[in-house]
Amino acid sequence: MLRAAAASGRTAWGATVSEVDADAASRAGFEVITNTEAALDRAGEADAIVVLAVPLPAVESVLRQVSQHAAHCLLTDVVSVKGPMLDAVRRKAPYTRYVGGHPMAGSEESGWLAGSVDLFQGAPWVVGVEDDTDLADWAEVARLVLDLGAFAVPLPAHSHxxxxxxxxxxxxxxxxxxxxxxxxxxxxxxxxxxxxxxxxxxxxxxxxxxxxxxxxxxxxxxxxxxxxxxxxxxxxxxxxxxxxxxxxxxxxxxxxxxxxxxxxxALRSGVRIDLTATDARDGLIALGERGGRITAFETGAAVGEVS
Amino acid sequence: MLRAAAASGRTAWGATVSEVDADAASRAGFEVITNTEAALDRAGEADAIVVLAVPLPAVESVLRQVSQHAAHCLLTDVVSVKGPMLDAVRRKAPYTRYVGGHPMAGSEESGWLAGSVDLFQGAPWVVGVEDDTDLADWAEVARLVLDLGAFAVPLPAHSHxxxxxxxxxxxxxxxxxxxxxxxxxxxxxxxxxxxxxxxxxxxxxxxxxxxxxxxxxxxxxxxxxxxxxxxxxxxxxxxxxxxxxxxxxxxxxxxxxxxxxxxxxALRSGVRIDLTATDARDGLIALGERGGRITAFETGAAVGEVS
Missing domain, CATH: 1.10.3660.10 (6-phosphogluconate dehydrogenase C-terminal like domain)
Known part of the structure; x- marks a missing residue:
């Protein structure tokens, strides 16, 4: 994500407890802050999107740091289960604006060297829609996903x-x-x-x-x-x-x-979902559950396709 | 096999009941005889190796043709089960000199267009060794396998x-x-x-x-x-x-x-099996069952490697 976000023109920095990965990313010219709390302080000040990319067992301890250093941030993640993730956020970082995420991409390898700038090109990326999801927050996370080369699949945690x-x-x-x-x-x-x-x-x-x-x-x-x-x-x-x-x-x-x-x-037909409509959440979820996806944003609306 | 055998310099011809495949192979410059019995007559006259490449349910009827038109030929096959194949040969074409075969190569596609001249490069190819296998026949089939770019794995039907x-x-x-x-x-x-x-x-x-x-x-x-x-x-x-x-x-x-x-x-060490020794069959089988393979022939001996 760090590679692809930087390539899309966004300002991005990373934090990791792996010294090997931190060294490799730094040597490749990316900004890596070795202290997670310092990285979160900076995110809080810059009103940045915070992306958790840790395995589920590590989520709670990192969420505790988020809640202390960037309590009100726009928060997303790439953890591969969404119900337990949603529960953890509600318990440990309840003031964050959370929109869950899960890119359907990757390989059997892990760590910095397993990634590439085009890892997400054309991949489906689930972006979570729950009853209480703020659609402006949702659109901001989905825009990041599109910038990384993926398309956004709106889904509630249980469907995912x-x-x-x-x-x-x-x-x-x-x-x-x-x-x-x-x-x-x-x-x-x-x-x-x-x-x-x-x-x-x-x-x-x-x-x-x-x-x-x-x-x-x-x-x-x-x-x-x-x-x-x-x-x-x-x-x-x-x-x-x-x-x-x-x-x-x-x-x-x-x-x-x-x-x-x-x-x-499959042949796909275009759809347009007005994000200001009262039933916008239902429209997004219905699109995702039919196998559809969001591919662009226009003023006040998400544009996508479904077969 | 037709492509790879011709590429290795052998004289090879095919027969198939599929008109589509026969047309495609003919247009690619290969000799295809549309009458299986005529192809087998020619094989009998030329003392050619006959290779059955049909699914198991079609084996018996083709074996009947073999037994009528090339009764004493050196016969092999690429059918993916070897015990039932051995039984069928013993019942339907008992005078053939049969050495079973099975290349561990291919894809989810079938037919002429699914093949390629290098399909067998580096692939293991099981070449059957039973109590009554004549080792001169075995070596002739294994030499064909090596010519096609594969290596030969000697195994009895039950191990395969x-x-x-x-x-x-x-x-x-x-x-x-x-x-x-x-x-x-x-x-x-x-x-x-x-x-x-x-x-x-x-x-x-x-x-x-x-x-x-x-x-x-x-x-x-x-x-x-x-x-x-x-x-x-x-x-x-x-x-x-x-x-x-x-x-x-x-x-x-x-x-x-x-x-x-x-x-x-794995690092592999070389082995040499004297095909004129009384325990040559046991030596070949022991090599195959340890994951070894034959990669060349010298006068009177098979040369291979095992990890």
Whole structure:
């Protein structure tokens, strides 16, 4: 974010407890303040947008610092679960103007060197809309997201968490299980592993701490999704053992793959949401929940598209 | 295979029941005989290696043609299960000199246009060794594999089938289930799907007929692997529901991912197997089962490496 925000012409500075990352970012010409509280003091004075980019288990202690040093700031984050994040903000930094965020981008790598200035180009970035979200604050965070090259997907925390359980947290669990079952096959299995195994296990190479933080942190939304997957895998097992057939499983998977391709290639029509209207929040949420996105702002309105 | 065999300087011709593929290959300058029996007659006269590249359900009818038109040929195949293939050859084409094969390469696409001359570069290619395999025949098939840019992994059918259940067929089942669970989330889920979902579901885009053929055809080896995966997913579910922790699952997956990376980067030492020795078959199998491979031939010996 620091790279992309600076590239968009914004004044941006970072703070991190990682000396390695601070050194690397400084050497690349970015301003890094090694004392988080000093960075927050400056943000408070400059009325800057504060972006939390820490794993969920570290959120509460950082929020305590925010509340002490930039209590009324416009606050967003890139944490991969939004319900627990919203709860934490309400408890630990209740006077901030909070708009949650989650970019759907990244890789199995972490730290400064895993980033790049174009990491967010064309990526969906969830920007949280709750009953009490101020839409001027929302638009300011969404404008930052657009400046970084992403598009903004307006969603309430519960929709976000249910969806990421489906399309990110279950894939991480499946990757871990595939990698374990594969490794049980020893050097022979590893030597034969080709595309399907490498793709299916890629994210098992991610930092275990980050994967635990996001999956365990989304427990409530993840449990019913895991149950759905268990049911489907059990049904496949039963069918393979009894009739020997896997048509239901394989065909449903193929239809799912076609649905993903169809969404990618879908024709989209333009939408315009008047942010001063009384039902603007509902309009934004309805757009996000239909798979739509905001791509620009005009005076008093958000402009986007939906398939 | 037709492209790569011709590129290696071998005389090669193809036969297919797909008119689209026959046209495309002919237009690309390859010799395609539209009558399979005529192609087999020519193979019998030329003492050519016959390669079956059809899905398992089509194997028996093609083997019947082989047995009528090239009964004593050196026969190999690229079918993704080897035990059922061996059984079919013993029943339908018992006089062929059969050495099974399976290249660990390809994509979710099929047909002529999905191939390329360098598809097999650096890929492992299982070349079957059974109690009754003639090692001169084995070496002739393995030499073809090396000419195509791959390396040869000597394995008996049962080791191959257990391993591909682990590193190919379970990944295909997981991809199908992930794609189904994802698609249940509708356009919103599809619009947010990023790297972990796209990678985890890529092979769900494969031809359902091919995926069914390989998974259903490997039922005996696949069932215990699916049970292992079910047990692990059930344990993750139980742990998430009770303590909320996923450390065991996530850490085991991360160790599996490291094992895959370690195998890829391992230092390998050279081995030399005298193909005229009485225990040559055992030596080849032991090499394959340790994750080793044959990379060249010298007079009377196979040369390879193992980590």
């Amino acid at each position: 968490d249910e969806t990421v359980a489906r399309i990110s947290h279950l894939p991480h669990l499946f990757a871990a299980i595939l990698a374990s079952v594969g490794a049980q096959g020893g050097p022979l299995a590893m030597s034969l592993a080709a595309g399907s195994f490498r793709d299916g296990t890629r994210v098992a190479g991610s930092s275990p701490e980050l994967v635990r933080a996001m999956t365990e942190g989304n427990r409530e939304a993840l449990l019913p999704i895991v149950d759905d997957a268990l049911g489907r895998l059990g049904a496949a097992r039963g069918s393979l053992a009894s009739t020997g057939g896997l048509a239901v499983t394989i065909n449903a998977g193929h239809e799912g793959a076609l649905a993903l391709a169809a969404e990618r290639d | 089938d257990e391993t591909v259940a682990r590193i190919s067929h379970l990944p295909h089942l997981f991809a199908a289930i992930l794609a189904s669970v994802g698609a249940q989330g509708g356009p919103l889920a599809m619009s947010l799907a990023a790297g972990s979902f796209r990678d985890g579901t890529r092979v769900a885009g494969s031809s359902p007929e091919l995926v069914r053929a390989m998974t259903e055809g490997n039922r005996e080896a696949l069932l215990p692997i699916v049970d292992d995966a079910l047990g692990r997913l059930g344990a993750a579910r139980g742990s998430l529901a009770s303590t909320g922790g996923l450390a065991v699952t996530i850490n085991a997956g991360h160790e599996g991912a490291l094992a895959l990376a370690a195998e890829r980067d």
